Amino acid sequence: MQLQNKVAFVTGAGSGIGMGAAVIMAREGAKVAILSRTEKQLKEVSTKIEDAGGEALIITGDVSDAAQMEAAVQQIVDKWGRLDIVIANAGINGVWASIEEITPEDWDTTLGINLKGTFLTIKYATPHLKTQGGAVVVVSSVNGTRMFSNTGATAYSASKAGQLAMTKMLAPELAPFKVRINCICPGWIATEIGDNTDRRGIENIKWPVQYPAGTIPLTGKNPGTVDQTSDLILFLVSDASSHITGTEMWIDGGQSLVQG
Numbered sequence: 001m002q003l004q005n006k007v008a009f010v011t012g013a014g015s016g017i018g019m020g021a022a023v024i025m026a027r028e029g030a031k032v033a034i035l036s037r038t039e040k041q042l043k044e045v046s047t048k049i050e051d052a053g054g055e056a057l058i059i060t061g062d063v064s065d066a067a068q069m070e071a072a073v074q075q076i077v078d079k080w081g082r083l084d085i086v087i088a089n090a091g092i093n094g095v096w097a098s099i100e101e102i103t104p105e106d107w108d109t110t111l112g113i114n115l116k117g118t119f120l121t122i123k124y125a126t127p128h129l130k131t132q133g134g135a136v137v138v139v140s141s142v143n144g145t146r147m148f149s150n151t152g153a154t155a156y157s158a159s160k161a162g163q164l165a166m167t168k169m170l171a172p173e174l175a176p177f178k179v180r181i182n183c184i185c186p187g188w189i190a191t192e193i194g195d196n197t198d199r200r201g202i203e204n205i206k207w208p209v210q211y212p213a214g215t216i217p218l219t220g221k222n223p224g225t226v227d228q229t230s231d232l233i234l235f236l237v238s239d240a241s242s243h244i245t246g247t248e249m250w251i252d253g254g255q256s257l258v259q260g
Contacts, residue, residue: 002029002239002240003025003028004028006031007030007081007084007085008033008087009032009083009085009121009125010033010034010035010089011088012089012090012091012139013032013042014034014036014038014045015041016189017089017186017233018087019045019048020229020230020233021089021229021230022087023045023049023052023054023230024227024230024231024234025054025234026052028234028238029054030054030084031054031055032049032054032056032057033059033072033075033076033079034046034057035059035061035090036060037060037061038060042058042060043058057079059075063117063118063120064113069117069120070120073124073125074124077128082128082131083128083129084133084135085134085135085136085137085237086122086125086134086137087233087237088138088139088163089139090113091113091159092114093110093153093156094106094109094155095109095110095155096156098205099154102154102155106155110159111155111159111162114156114159114160114162115159115163122136122138122166122170122181126174126179129177130177132178133177133179134180135182135236135241136174136180136181137182137183137184138163138181138183139163139183139184140163140167140183141156142185142186142187142250142252142255143157143160144162145160145161145248145256147187147256147260149259164185167181167183167246170246171246171247174245175245180241180244182244182245182248183247184236185248185249185256186224186251187216187223187250187255188215188223188252189225189251190224190225190226211258215259216253216255217255218253224251224253229251232249
């Protein structure tokens, strides 16, 4: 198994990409700490991890809260004595609206969870990753990195662009400690993230473009899957990518190349 004796930490692990990453890493031998704000979801993911032959640690917490994130990382190290892999996945779409309608509170909520949450996750994990080396994967998006046609997603796109910049800044800083950090940028993936999207008057400001054949060159009108994204994450935390750091990888079937 590729991740035997490794300890992994996944934020936003209650569903979607986070859940998929947690399960595939458990299947490959890792012990996996899973964090979300919803304990019920985490219990379901924990069962999936155990069914895959793995061991899970459930942690409920808010990634935008420094004290909670510091405590979460300490809980992992107290239980298993090390930390090798971090998947900074927690995020929301938040409010999508015109710049005039987005409130400062809307902005702070989206940036707090998506960007500050990523910062806090990596900040408190870093001292433990440095001990033996490790891998970090930041889950960004096509939005803010290669695609800017989702009108109204200003806060979301800014947070995702910030995650990519953070990844590139940290890569050379962490490299001497054999800690690699990379960023994946999913396009349309079949997850539940749309449930936390608050769209306000988007059709009134969106430029009218149509894609009769669909927006994804590889699949037309069909989104990518969580399993495809999980496979990419597994590659980036395994020894198969041992000479890759500071790199963004788009997993969108070519969507951002035609819809950018």
